[in-house]
Amino acid sequence: MPNAPSRRRAARSPLDHSPRRLRAQRVIAGLRLSELARRAEISKGTLSELESGTRNASPETLDKIATALGCTIADLTPGRRTAA
Template structure:
């Protein structure tokens, strides 16, 4: 409980992520306008995110961290909580971030909602994604290529430095997603 009632975890997450995005932007010497242009996120939206007045979506965070040339977890791992970030079709919780000299590797617990599809923009060059499906059947992989059908207990990998998709054609999909960004 906070001093005036229950702590709103979404508001805390928005404030922490917003502060981290602002710090990353200023470390790179980018103006608000320049980051908005590079990420294709509206300047007003970006301003609201940085001030913690707006909850980030998964798609928006990926657009911003890709434009900043950092892994998604760079904006999330400083929050100290296992908060869920949701997008149009996918919800994700960062469960692990591992760094070494060659790469940053992130592990997420993800849910792809039934009947939904999400198209993700290309991540930084050399990024790969790996999925292990726990329940349901997912269609994943690069756009323009036949989708990889992955069922319970199965796994797939693809280059994530090109636009790619996540789909749950029938029923929710529960999975683990590993994203590896080379240094």
């Protein structure tokens, strides 16, 4: 039997996010963990793991969180900051 093509989706590379910045942005927005998770359409457990640094975020998840917070992905990731 010939090898069938794989139907698995390509793995998405996790983005390096800053748990400290993620939590700070949530606090600045005045949101509880459960409310941000609801707005970002992710589980509260996932968000908790992202904030504690025990889990890496996919690009899609980080985008959902940034959108729910009204900030950019750059605000949640380490690196150089540019003046606004």
